[in-house]
Amino acid sequence: MVRLARLKEALSVAEGDPELVRSQLQAFGHQIPLLYFMLFVNTVAVAVTHLRSAPAWLSIYIPVLLCAVCVIRCVRWWRVRRRVLTHDKAVPELRRLIWLAGIFGIAFSAWSLLLFPYGTAYEQAQVAFYMATTVVGCVFCLMHLRAAALLLLSIVILSFATFLVFTGYPVFIAMAVDMTLVGLALAFIIELYYRTFAGVVHAQRELQASQQNTQRLSDDNFRLASIDSLTDLPNRRSFFASLRALSEQALGSGGGFNVGLIDLDGFKQVNDIYGHASGDLVLQEVGLRLLALAEPGIFFARLGGDEFGVLAQHQLSNETLVALGQRICDALSQPYQVAGNVAELSGTIGWAAFPEAGTTVAQVFERADAALYVGKESRRGTPVIFSTEHETRIRRSSLVTQELRHADLESELFLEFQPIHDVLTQRTIGMEALGRWHNARLGAVKPEEFIRIAERTELILRITEVLLRKALDEVSRWPSELYLSFNLSAIDISTSARARRLIDIVLASGVPPHRVSFEITETAVTRDFEQAHSALTMIKQAGCRVSLDDFGTGYSSLSYVHRLPFDTIKIDRSFMTDVDSNSASKKIVKSVLDLCGNLGLECVVEGLETSSQAEVVKALGARAVQGYLFGRPMRASAVRAYLQTALGQSYALGARP
Incomplete structure (x- = not known):
């Protein structure tokens, strides 16, 4: 059963292997001219030598017919030699070639056997030689088509060897044995060659598949390297x-x-x-x-x-x-x-x-x-x-950046303090520290200018450290009732280590932590909410206070009020410009004041410049206020005079708490 299955496989078409079928047809296409040329020349040679000894139908008509078929097949091949067949068409074409090989084998074998009895021993030997050499040549031309080659070989060898044996002549019997042995050897060679050919085809297919996979992987890698995976835009x-x-x-x-x-x-x-x-x-x-x-x-x-x-x-x-x-x-x-x-x-x-x-x-x-x-x-x-205006800004920014990098911050940075006032007791309850910078080359640089650049370059960490130490040194000379309000950058709370650094500076100063309130803007909080929450919680646990500055200028201030450990909310000065004439501004301020009251938070109203504004916010429920009406930012040396004379307060200054 196994041998029968192998024989059936050898004489069939590999329908499940399109690449092999295509390669077989392509390789055989190169051998077609040689195949028909050999059949044509050998047939004509035998026919010519038998013109006198064999009947015309054997020496002329049949050879002419066989040669005509060879010529027709050759012409047909020339016309379609460049065609590309799909697998569905290639398989039937390959089957037709197998059947055609069988028909040719029968036709030429029958003609040779009919021609063999005529003529002398030399002419008979020529027929035998013709069959042997022609079949070998045809088999080698059909090596890529295993089924066709084996079918042709079997028809010719079996028919002619049998015929020679039955002649009874020892020479012809010996020739039959030789032809049979050669046929077996050829069959073995056909099988080996076909396996090698199929192996090469499969190897090429695997190589192509590997190359395609490699190319696909390369394309995927290129896409990953060049395309943003989230938006599918170039990266x-x-x-x-x-x-x-x-x-x-x-x-x-x-x-x-x-x-x-x-x-x-x-x-x-x-x-x-x-x-x-x-x-x-x-x-x-x-x-x-x-x-x-x-x-x-x-x-x-x-x-x-x-x-x-x-x-x-x-x-x-x-x-x-x-x-x-x-x-x-x-x-x-x-x-x-x-x-x-x-x-x-x-x-x-x-x-x-x-x-x-x-x-x-x-x-x-x-x-x-x-x-x-x-x-x-x-x-x-x-x-x-x-525009050129932006160019000027860039040059100015570059100059400020260079000067800031090389500045002696200890000597060039200084503080101004602005009072925070209680409108009910008419007393100052705190001071907000405001950083200032005076450079020998640039002169006085606006805080919003150098702070922005310092945040970009992270020089803000050093600036915060210098200013905080100077501010705490001043606080140590103030009455114990006053607290310090100190502004922080988002960079200052961007890591737990940086938050710990602030706490250590406060503890090292000797100023009680509850007298220090760190202000942070909503914009700074939104850069990294989770880290901001962690850092501010550390500061709060150390005993310091935490304030949300510029409330109302961001996108979603209310979402942070209950999620972060704030003690105070500062209403931005932008709401104060028309609070005494605009009912909408009044309602906003009233809502924030009520919110703070409900949450147990203190509220500081910034930007008050007129008595009218102060009376309105006081009527709305405000208590802690800040603005030019109650005091402009002043140098540290002016704080004593302000506390003693401007507000008429009797503070014992100079003693450290």
């Missing part, structure tokens, strides 16, 4: 690669292009309120909206976090840039569905032109970032194009 690496390519092209051709940087306004609050999973959904939606705006020559990318980039590959006019930027901002300002709620965000974009704004990748990117910063600072939700 930072791809953005800068395109930016470099555009700059090289522009420098070579004298052309230009535009670079835009996009930042989401309010994204941090989404992460903190709804969680990072919801934040990811927002970023995915942003990616979809940006892709919807993409067009030939406009390239979007995600640079990291909630920052995105855009390249306009052809330089656009300012009007066109503003229009494009506004379309982007409008698309990003549409509501987002987040965790069953609606989140309101906006996008700000800064534009810079190459080569006008910068002639290198770093310069043009920096200029776009400068324009974005201006937009974030004063024109959120709108496009901003880099």
